[in-house]
Amino acid sequence: MRYIHAKPFSPDEVEDYRKIVFSNLVTGMRAIIDTMDELGMAVQPNSRKYIAFVDNEPSLSTGEDFPKKYLEALRVLWADKGVQECYAKRNEYALQENLPFFFAKLDEVFAPGWQPGHEDILRVRSKTTGITETKFQIKGDVTFRLFDVGGQRSERRKWLSVFSETNAVVFITALSDYSSGIVEDLSSNGMVESLVLFESIVNSQWFVKTAIILFLNKADVLAEQIKDPNQQVKPYFQDFPGKPGSYNDALEFFKQKHLSLVRGRDAPYLHVTTAINKDNMVVVMSAVTDSIVRDQLRSMAII
Structure with missing residues (x-):
């Protein structure tokens, strides 16, 4: 950012x-x-x-x-x-x-x-501990306050302190995690862990009026990983209906996995991202900014 x-x-x-x-x-x-x-x-x-x-x-x-x-x-x-x-x-x-x-x-x-x-x-890889805030001036006079919260299990209890005035939540799932364990528990699947957490957040009482933005990140890693015969989706997700080695099938499968968890609210704004690709992220963040501003204007009955 x-x-x-x-x-x-x-x-x-x-x-x-x-x-x-x-x-x-x-x-x-x-x-x-x-x-x-x-x-x-x-x-x-x-x-x-x-x-x-x-x-x-x-x-x-x-x-x-x-x-x-x-x-x-x-x-x-x-x-x-x-x-x-x-x-x-x-x-x-x-x-x-x-x-x-x-x-x-x-x-x-x-x-x-x-x-x-x-x-x-x-x-660089560094574990996020606690909550860090960064301010951005976007599109003239729009000020964004971005809070980065730790995603590790031990950090989640700290999130409540920033929930009360949150206008949007950006949830990031690493597409490459479908075949990965997590640091805290190697027996757990990274994608399954992310889906469970996403379900709890998107349906939480804290976020009923909050815009939810879903980034399916590391699309570039998924595109390479899916070519490996030893890292196909099927062994990890038996309900995967797509073709072995198909990036598009895998991407669509994980999109639907997330969207199927949403209950009683509008679907999240979903973007497929490659965080290390600046051009991709510029386009995505412009769309995200428009979405957040539009939601705020709607909540104020301006549009």
Whole structure:
């Protein structure tokens, strides 16, 4: 949202994201190694000495470059055959999707003075805790206050404090989650978890007069994922009637899965999105803005 509306990140925020990139690399690799242990897999003998580097994540001071000793360790581990075989199972073990992006530019991010750009910040993964607010000036004199709330189970109890004056709720489902577990409970399906939460929100007494906007996000990931014979929809959703490998069939199926849960209210505004595609999000957010403004005018009996 800030990228779309040209609201730049402060130097302190950029620095925070830079540190999170390092954390994503180290903790992401640690998660892979832990998963390999669970599966009885092992790294190659020449890679073993580097595992100790990801056992503990060092804290970085402001402006401190990433420790050079981690560059070789992470490069060797990422290239390891066992690591790649394990990462291929990432959907089953809730491993980070952003690792290939950052490992592909490992030398760049470890270069002295490196600062993350917009594309890097878009791919950073950081758990949302609590509630954060960002203000935007959109279409002249329309001010939007955007509240980002944590989606993890432990964070949901905090939402009530922002419900009373909410004009719209944007609910985001990751289309790629149909074959994924969730961090809190790997035995749970990510898409099923999202559907259950969506049903509770769209039919909640708190949102009877609130515009509900549904983003089916990561359409680009779904388009690639559905090509994999091992990640078809049918094994996870037995009622899927579409063709194997069909992006359009899968997309329509998940659209209807969400819409069928809506009871006693207007259907939500639904948009298929790719959050890392600025052009796509500009079009989508323009439509979202119009929808929210139109709903507010209708509630005031102006239209």
